[in-house]
Amino acid sequence: MSSIRTNEGYRRISSLVLLPERIATAVVIGLVAALIPVAAGRAAFAQEGKTVWDGVYTEEQATRGKAAYRKDCASCHMEDLRGEGYAAPLIADAFTQRWQDGTLGDLFTSLKATMPADRPSVLENEAYADIVAYLLKMNDYPAGQQELSKDPADLRPIVFKKPGQAAKP
């Protein structure tokens, strides 16, 4: 018994001796951990920095998207995009809240993988991109000079967050 107590005593002393060093290590690790996301965020922003507020689709594209939407989506999500039953609303708060931490790549990929719900992935990539453009227009994001790419890799860097809004870690 006494040897255990001695061991405990020794351990307690040795951990006390090590304490300042541990605190120092913890502080350094803490600082590094705190700085990494900031640096990563800056790098990502410097590289791309594109958001849905930057006019990432054209009016014509949204018009094509409207036609495609009416043909393949409106039966469930309704012409006014307000949804019905299980078919989610694709407009206003429901839409912005759903996607605010995401990217256009997320939206495109999710659409293509799951919609139209009764026959997913049947549309061409171009039609999905046009529909994304239409959804952006209907949610009051501005049109611009360049069409939205139909390549999901190009859409991945385009975030929903307004400039200045912190990205989710």
Ligand code: HEC
């Ligand atoms: C047969 C009915 C039906 C059709 C057609 C349909 N949807 Fe849906 N959609 C649904 C249902 C039901 C849900 C909810 C599914 C869920 O929450 O898992 C949904 C969910 C969604 C969502 C939300 C997905 C998410 O991850 O939050 C989007 C965006 C969407 N649909 C877009 C479309 C678009 C664009 C089209 C046309 C290409 C389309 N839908 C066609 C029934 C449909």
